[in-house]
Amino acid sequence: MRFDEVVREEADGYWESSMVHPFVKGLVQGTLPMENFKFYMMQDAIYLKHYSKILAIAASKSETNQEMAYYLESARSINEAELELHRTVFKELHIGEQEQAELIPAPANNNYINHMYNAVLNESLPVAFAALLPCPWLYQSIGEEYKDEKPTQKLYRDWIELYSSKEFKDQLGIQKQMLNKYAKEHPADHQKMKAFFQMSAYYECKFWDMAWSLENWKELTPYELA
Numbered sequence: 449m450r451f452d453e454v455v456r457e458e459a460d461g462y463w464e465s466s467m468v469h470p471f472v473k474g475l476v477q478g479t480l481p482m483e484n485f486k487f488y489m490m491q492d493a494i495y496l497k498h499y500s501k502i503l504a505i506a507a508s509k510s511e512t513n514q515e516m517a518y519y520l521e522s523a524r525s526i527n528e529a530e531l532e533l534h535r536t537v538f539k540e541l542h543i544g545e546q547e548q549a550e551l552i553p554a555p556a557n558n559n560y561i562n563h564m565y566n567a568v569l570n571e572s573l574p575v576a577f578a579a580l581l582p583c584p585w586l587y588q589s590i591g592e593e594y595k596d597e598k599p600t601q602k603l604y605r606d607w608i609e610l611y612s613s614k615e616f617k618d619q620l621g622i623q624k625q626m627l628n629k630y631a632k633e634h635p636a637d638h639q640k641m642k643a644f645f646q647m648s649a650y651y652e653c654k655f656w657d658m659a660w661s662l663e664n665w666k667e668l669t670p671y672e673l674a
């Protein structure tokens with residue numbers, strides 16, 4: 449099996465759990481309350497901002513021109529996507545300056561972002577790349593699985609369309625090849641690449657939980673006293 453197939457198979461549980469997650473199901477079926485979608489979008493804007501910065505750090509650590517070009521272009525295009533989000537979705541959902549100024553990452557988002565910074569700052573570039581990969585890969589899988597769903601809300605349809613596009617699938621193909629190239633050239637990094645990929649896939653699931661429960665820093669999970 450190729451390296452990308454091995455890491456993906458190991459993460460099967462996270463993929464399956466995302467596919468049937470009430471947030472994802474609600475989104476593709478159009479039953480998701482707009483409050484949850486708005487919360488998700490606002491948290492995602494923070495996530496995208498940091499994802500782009502992390503790619504820029506990866507660019508600065510690149511050893512080849514090809515790597516450099518890939519990371520710089522990815523950082524630029526995600527920054528552009530983030531700006532577009534503010535221009536369109538934020539406007540549509542009436543997310544104003546005040547609401548944006550008060551925005552802080554929810555716990556699960558914070559954990560995921562910190563995990564990716566840790567990868568790019570303290571690990572090798574192949575390990576950082578593996579940590580960044582579940583993000584496009586999982587979303588591409590969801591887009592493909594639900595490409596024929598047509599929820600009535602335009603924002604939900606746009607979301608599905610974005611991640612089920614051919615360009616997005618082609619881009620993922622290049623990313624899988626990069627993963628395999630890194631794996632071939634850095635056999636000593638295999639264990640960590642796998643571990644960081646799994647951790648990111650776990651955090652992707654926690655991101656759905658966060659948006660479904662409107663997670664915040666004030667309320668802890670209530671446990672019954674024995």
Ligand SMILES: Cc1ncc(C[n+]2csc(CCO)c2C)c(N)n1
Nearest residue numbers: 492495496499526583584587652655
């Ligand atoms: C929590 C979270 N995870 C993944 C994505 C999807 N995503 C973000 S940036 C990007 C492009 C990477 O090449 C993709 C696919 C998201 N929006 N939010």
